[in-house]
Amino acid sequence: MLISPAVIHSEFIYTIPPTPSCHASTITEIAPGVLAAAWFGGTAESDPDVGIWLSRSVNGKWTAPIEVVNGNPDGKRKYSCYNPVLFQPKNGPLHLFYKVGTGPSTWWGMLIRSTDGGKTWDSPTRLPEGILGPIKNRPIELLDGTLVCPSSSEDHGWRVHFEFTHDLGKTWHSTPPLNDGKVIGAIQPSILRREGSHFWAIGRTQQGRLFSIDSLDLGKTWSEMRLLDVLNPNSGTDAITLKDGRFLLVFNNSTTARTPLNVALSKDAEHWTSVLTLEDQPGEYSYPTVIQSSDGLVHITYTWHRTRVKHVVVDPKTLGLP
Helix, strand or coil: CCCCCCEEEEEECCCCCCCCEEEEEEEEEEECCEEEEEEEEECCCCCCCCEEEEEEEECCEECCCEEEEECCCCCCCCCEEEEEEEECCCCCCEEEEEEEECCCCCCEEEEEEECCCCCCCCCCEECCCCCCCCCCCCCEECCCCCEEEEEEECCCCCEEEEEEECCCCCCCEECCCCCCCCCCCEEEEEEEECCCCCEEEEEEECCCEEEEEEECCCCCCCCCCEEEEEECCCCCCEEEECCCCCEEEEEECCCCCCCCEEEEEECCCCCCEEEEEEECCCCCEEEEEEEECCCCCEEEEEEECCCEEEEEEECHHHCCCC
């Protein structure tokens, strides 16, 4: 595969895997030039030894991964961890949301916080009953500090909802499910910020295409869910609003396989054009997460063959729509 000039750096976060299997990475910028990435790792997904692992990048160098939390703080190791989501609020400690349980239909939401940029963490806090936290992709922070968390559940079909905390995870409220899980089975939304109070959310479905849904009141109420003309092989995606107003999506451009892994751009969050191929060989390249750092560059991490986490840096200025 030819490497695009848009890709200015590509690397594995670690060279020697600390666990046999890994998945569901997340990345955030703690401070200018300082990144943190996390993922779940263990023998295999859902095994009781699966914990949340984390590495920090300072001046371009990733630290050796460490397990920062597992599903069994009492030492009995009965539960697995899933789907970490790192988020650095404008004011407040670094947040790491994650899930614990025996699987998506029974798991519950957890949260740990760090006041020193991810070097040390406080004790795990279980989120209130019925609150899962951001399920795969990062929250949106409003001007008043409210976090709007894209979430979903899988216990009564695949259904999307959004959760709100006004005090950095101390108290919560939630929308009801926004789809019935039957006509469209949808999970793992990403929130795109548009003009004013307009949100757009897209994500994974069981119908071979991405879903779309929008809100005109900062996520309090949402439109009817519909399918986009963007392929999806029942695998996680992520999307962001770039600083220049365009929208960027990372997704598997297929209905059947978790390869290839592509980057697409849009001017309206409705019509998407693939502009970059990150991976196109056989195997699994999945569950991307994406941020735009303070220097304007785009950072993407994703699962590479379920054995490593790959980090790619893209210059969005070189990506254009035809």
